[in-house]
Amino acid sequence: MQVMLPSEKYFGKFEVVFLFYGAMPTGVTVSETGRNFICFPKWGDDVKFTVAEIVHDTLQPYPSLEANVVSPSNITTSFISVQSVVADGNGTLWVLDTGAPNFSEPIKGGAKLVAVDLNSNKIRSVYTFSEDVVLPTTYLNDVRLDFRVGKAGYAYITDSSSRGPGAIIVVDLETGYAWRRLNGANSTSPDLFLLPKVEGKILMNRNKDGSTSPFRLASDGIAISPDGKMLYFCPLSSRHLYSISTEALRDRTIPDMNLKYHVKYWGEKGASDGMITDAKGNVYAGDYENNSIRKILPNGIMETIAHDPRILWPDTFSIGPDQYLYFIVNQLHRQARFHYGNDLRQKPYSLLRMKIDEPPAPTF
Structure with missing residues (x-):
């Protein structure tokens, strides 16, 4: 006699926007006119x-x-190896180039933030970084922007290094001057006690020669509040959510060693790659261990809005003018570097979207 045993419940309605049969994507952004942009870092794919x-x-x-x-x-x-693309809602696409194919040391002058005019489709400005900002260990991961402060606005970038200090890099877009904040702080560093598990298996670096090491990446996910006053962030190797006032990040009179006292801890939200905020201040974050997407309300209440076996590593998020949450699913955890050189990814990778009935957080 066959008995149907109870099984895990899945929920959340999403639809396919685009399927990728070539290189693995990481980033997506939707402009204010509905244009969709994607990036493909050079991690070994063609x-x-x-x-x-x-x-x-x-x-x-x-x-x-x-x-x-x-x-x-x-x-x-x-563009050398782009990790993130962000449309600012005001006619510009911001391209974050790691300058570090295959997680190498960044090529000198190659790590940069580039502004592309979406009307002319021409590069408008390029921001490069000094050697005390982009370190030999730096991996530029994601960026958020606010044009309501300073003469030309500010950018906030996560350094998700796997072998050096994590940090948030602050960029004055008027002068191009940049500096590191929360450099090596607990809030921007991997959780050394985290043992990530994806698809029921422990995620760790497993090399061709049989050697192994923990999977540890620093500050990665980043989101900014609708008024631009709060920056949310999280290390990739962590289940914890943090925030800090952007004013404190910009205030150079606060020594970096004292900046940790301005960090707020929000609790566990699951281990996330991408994050984004809507116009009401809700934060959306992936949970790559549980094939899920979380919504964190401004009061700290968290709820799971999607849980589905097909959400195999939710990477970058973007909210379109159509009030859909767009997200990349790329099976990052199935890459060869986690499986003794065996690539377990199954094409296609996907760009999905789900209706959230909220517009994106403004930047200006």
Whole structure:
């Protein structure tokens, strides 16, 4: 006699926007006019262009193929290995280039933040970093922007290093001057007690030669409140959520060693890669251990809004003008570096969306 045993319940309604049969994507952003942009960091796949726009159900290199071709003469103006793309809601696409293919030491002048004008599809400005900001261990991960402070606004970038200090990098967009904050602080560092488990198995670095090491990445997910006054962040190797006032981050009179007293702890939200905020101040965060998406209300109450076996590593989030939450699912944990050189990923990777009935947080 066959008996149907009780099983785990899945919920949350989402739909497919785009399927990827080539390189693995990490980032997505939706502009205020509904344009969809994707990035593909160079982690070993055959990446023909590291930034793309989805146009008529095809991937087109953005802003051009030339901008995605690297040569020694155009290191600062071409895209090397882009980890994040963010449309600011005001006609600009911000491209965060790690300058570090395969997690190498960043190429000098290659790690940068690039502003692309979405009307002309031309690069408008490039922000590079000094050697005391982008360290040999730095991996630029994600960026949030606020144009209501300073003359040209500020950018906040996470350094998700796997072998050096994590940090939040603050950039004055008027002058290009940048500095590191919460450098090596507990809140930007991996949780050394975390034993991440994905698809029922412990996630750790498993090398071809049989050697293993813990999976530890520093500050990664980042989100900014609708008024620009609060920055939420989390290490990738952690289940904890933190926030800090952006005013404190910008205030250079506060020594970095004292900045930890301005950090607020919000509790466990699950282990997250991407995060984003809507116009009401709700934070959306992935939970890659549980194939889930969480919503954290401004009062700290957390709820799971999607739980589905197909959400295999929810990576970057974006909220479109259509009030959908867009997110990349890329099976990051199935990469060869976690399985003794065996690539367990199954194509296609996907861009999904679910209706949240809230617009994105404004930046201006």
